[in-house]
Amino acid sequence: MAIERGVAAKMRDGVTPRADIYRRKAEGKFPILLQRTPYDKRGGVDFGFKAAARGYLVIIQDVRGRYASEGEWYAFKHESDDGYDTVEWAAALPYSNGKVGMFGRSYVGATQMLAAIAGPPHLAGIFPVVTASNYHDGWTYQGGAFEQWFSQTWTTGLAQDTLNRRAARDLVSAAEK
Structure with a gap:
């Protein structure tokens, strides 16, 4: 396995969130499982190893203004644009096959739905769990x-x-x- 820690992904406004990337050392292009979290990307180590061993490229990113990422965090405010930019950045990585799926629960589910609303061309699917469809009511x-x-x-x-x-x-x- 190969782990890249603190990988920068510059957003359209210049802010740089940081991600950890888990992948096989094997040559080739792999589908991506992406998680954008306010809860600390280091919490995804176990999943990163397991999914990478099964042929996925796993990217776990601290959202803007949280843990290793630059910027100020305001719940939900930047998740559409940052989600779009992160999906397209991930799809362009040299070991990506261009297909990006997002997963996770709680606020992480919201990052997926808000990214999907923005319509990034390389987003193949989302799997939000234990999250709300209406954050007010x-x-x-x-x-x-x-x-x-x-x-x-x-x-x-x-x-x-x-x-x-x-x-x-x-x-x-x-x-x-």
């Missing part, structure tokens, strides 16, 4: 009532990376003064 609100439990748990789970990124910027800023 059914995720943030249920029957008009604010889903406080869900919103608090989800944002708390995302908070550590956000706080780490801000602390790092503050340290750099203080050191430059």
Whole structure:
């Protein structure tokens, strides 16, 4: 197996998300399984190895503004454009056969649906699991009532990376003064 870590994929506005790529060392062109996640691309190591061993090229990317990727993260805001750009970038890799499928659950399901809406020509399919089809009613609100439990748990789970990124910027800023 070959693993490429922190591979840059420049978006149309110049922001550079980072991805880990899992593939066989064998020559050839392979179909791609792509996941774009706000939950840390390093969580996909096991799947990356297993799917690569079965002949897939696996790309797991931290979405804009999360973990290893540049930019600021605003939930859902850039997922259509970034999803389109990432699919087309992946399809153009030298060991890609040009067919890209996306997979994953939760917010990762939303990254797939929003990419599909943008219509990248090389997106062959999506497999969103445990995600919402309506992020207002059914995720943030249920029957008009604010889903406080869900919103608090989800944002708390995302908070550590956000706080780490801000602390790092503050340290750099203080050191430059």
